[in-house]
């Protein structure tokens with residue numbers, strides 16, 4: 004069978020002469036990968052770099068090649084980031100935590116990431132304007148504001164990180180229950196989750212609200228997670244490719260039972276059961292990898308807890324009127340009881356949720372581990388024996404209480420393609436970018452995974468090696484990478500959403516916050532299209 | 548007779564200090580500056596410098612004892628010649644220009660296997676080192692404006708060095724949860740009674756180079772309720788006890804620190820101790836600390852270098868991979884040990900600002916100086932590359948002292964036919980890439 008590509012798309016027949024021919028016999032051809040949750044650019048990533056110069060001595064590339072600079076393990080430089088993703092066979096990546104005030108910074112780094120199409124999610128879960136509008140029940144104006152702030156920051160979708168808890172953390176406090184009132188704002192985290200999920204549906208964004216739950220990381224949080232998902236049950240499904248009303252990010256970190264670190268255990272069965280019996284939830288794994296990494300999140304209170312647990316380095320960086328954030332280096336250890344259970348929880352979720360279209364493989368890079376570990380996760384999913392080999396090495400107390408050993412399911416290769424390509428693309432509303440079909444964007448990765456007649460899961464070492472370095476990465480019909488060597492320069496597009504709304508009420512609202520509470524001028528808050536690499540608005544630019 | 552003038556008001560971002568005030572308004576009449584609103588005297592001076600006659604006007608190349616004027620292309624060619632024939636060039640400065648220019652500088656340094664360092668290595672470098680040591684609890688300035696009920700300035704002189712800091716971001720600003728300064732308290736800690744000290748609720752005078760001991764003593768008092776038995780710091784203990792009381796009463800506190808902490812005795816240990824104190828205070832209430840950065844885009848230089856290479860300053864590319872070791876790869880140490888044979892200065896004046904014993908080592912070195920204004924460095928340079936004034940005659944991106952990115956704007960069209968730092972460096976990069 005031949006796959007034909009011309010002018011960046013798949014075609015039925017080729018009009019031009021002398022096409023480049025690639026012999027992909029006995030190779031595996033997949034659509035370009037889609038990573039819908041990876042912290043690769045922006046303020047907190049750079050603060051992570053500042054916190055850990057040692058981490059930039061762990062990996063280095065391009066010493067002899069021109070002006071490209073590539074260092075870093077958990078926080079690779081932009082050029083190295085694009086290179087590593089392309090080598091892995093990926094085509095589209097999503098930076099999931101942009102503080103609106105620092106969106107310009109995120110775009111500045113994203114401009115330096117080659118090969119990939121990029122999207123980013125805007126942190127709106129602790130925004131004063133949003134919390135005030137919800138409290139004042141000005142919900143039509145809320146819709147207009149959300150469209151405006153997405154447009155102003157040139158970002159793609161809504162991210163809620165521990166809604167309301169960031170505002171509490173601004174006073175050094177935290178919120179542990181989604182029905183608790185947020186200090187100084189007469190609303191609760193539940194109000195934020197419900198209203199933004201509703202707004203998201205109403206204004207027709209291409210991806211659901213992405214939720215990082217309250218109490219993330221803490222024992223017993225699975226109940227908060229299920230309660231949060233229940234909050235939006237009655238909103239129905241969304242129109243368009245991505246029907247889900249809420250996307251649970253790095254679900255692993257939100258699926259724990261127990262009431263202390265001692266009684267810590269897996270809540271994967273409960274969370275998976277909820278997701279299996281409801282159709283409005285998608286999620287990504289946030290799988291942990293046993294290694295050292297740099298954790299970074301807008302959940303400032305949680306990062307402070309993590310710092311108190313580790314006693315190591317800690318950066319905090321709250322952003323006025325918008326969000327908290329924190330950075331803590333961390334090592335996930337096989338022999339650590341809690342870490343071992345966390346490792347199992349991620350895989351349990353992936354194996355217990357029946358429909359692969361509901362989930363995407365992530366490590367919440369770099370929080371659970373680095374994105375270059377994805378092939379190892381695939382091998383764990385495809386091969387029970389390979390899982391058992393890891394289980395043998397983990398903390399012995401943990402070994403006896405996890406349910407992972409009792410799960411026999413093994414992913415087929417086809418299912419792994421869904422959870423690394425088709426499902427994340429669909430959840431993000433960019434399905435056409437990860438489909439091999441006439442007229443679709445020609446994004447392909449070609450891998451040598453061994454004898455395709457045999458069960459590819461059988462030899463995990465070969466599988467991991469093959470998936471780690473594509474023979475070819477073809478982006479928009481161009482060969483950008485061949486056997487791990489960049490072939491040509493290429494910059495993908497940056498998708499964004501939102502639009503300017505000609506409304507006096509909105510102007511008045513936004514101007515008030517800039518005059519009273521922000522420390523920059525409104526005009527300088529707005530990221531111009533010229534500051535964004537190949538900007539593409541997926542909505543209308545002007546709304547009525 | 549009536550003279551018709553074309554009068555317009557343009558918004559500007561002030562390219563002077565790390566406050567990066569973006570509410571400045573400049574009125575232009577027929578393209579000339581008529582008036583400047585909202586700027587401090589320092590910013591006003593910087594913006595007005597566009598009309599000053601004290602500018603570098605020509606591309607100059609040294610020939611014998613004279614400098615001869617050349618075209619921009621000849622200057623670029625000669626710059627490329629010198630850079631390519633250098634063994635280990637150092638590219639230094641970068642704090643008074645845009646992030647776009649800084650990025651190009653790093654790429655040039657990478658190709659040349661040279662060193663890229665910026666003025667951080669002689670101002671807040673110790674704060675970066677301490678951050679790598681233990682991390683920094685911080686926030687953007689708006690958090691202070693909206694929440695802070697206790698403000699501490701330590702080793703900085705805001706009214707002189709950052710004149711609008713009080714009003715825009717701190718003691719005199721109004722915010723959501725602090726409607727006026729009657730609801731804020733201020734402590735100033737310094738070696739001398741600064742003008743800010745006279746406004747403070749509490750001023751603590753410390754002996755020069757004793758800050759580390761004072762921070763440690765204060766930490767002890769806060770933790771244990773009493774001073775350490777062994778009296779370490781020569782400071783009035785009652786003053787510290789009173790300060791500790793104010794500190795423990797605060798709901799949201801901030802410490803702004805300046806060169807008085809970063810460039811005095813004990814070096815980065817001062818900051819390590821400060822960050823440790825701030826971490827401790829977060830057990831009781833909310834505390835953050837923010838550096839009082841000097842040059843308007845010195846923060847941007849650290850951010851750009853960090854994401855481009857993993858390191859905030861002092862990046863040595865001589866092995867092909869970025870290598871960072873302050874004390875070894877910093878400009879003072881490299882020049883002092885005769886490690887570099889070429890100095891390219893961009894938007895800085897190393898010969899006018901570095902210690903004399905280091906400057907004397909540059910005699911005999913090739914020097915390239917890129918700057919809008921004449922300085923001791925351009926004076927001594929083999930090649931002088933004049934440029935437009937970034938933030939006045941040309942735009943770009945800069946980062947405020949708290950890491951908030953703000954666009955720089957071209958306020959007026961220059962009467963000079965020159966390129967921006969970014970445009971000129973792009974030409975140099977192209978020339979070097981092509982020649983290699």
Ligand SMILES: [Zn+2]
Nearest residue numbers: 040099253367
């Ligand atoms: Zn995340």
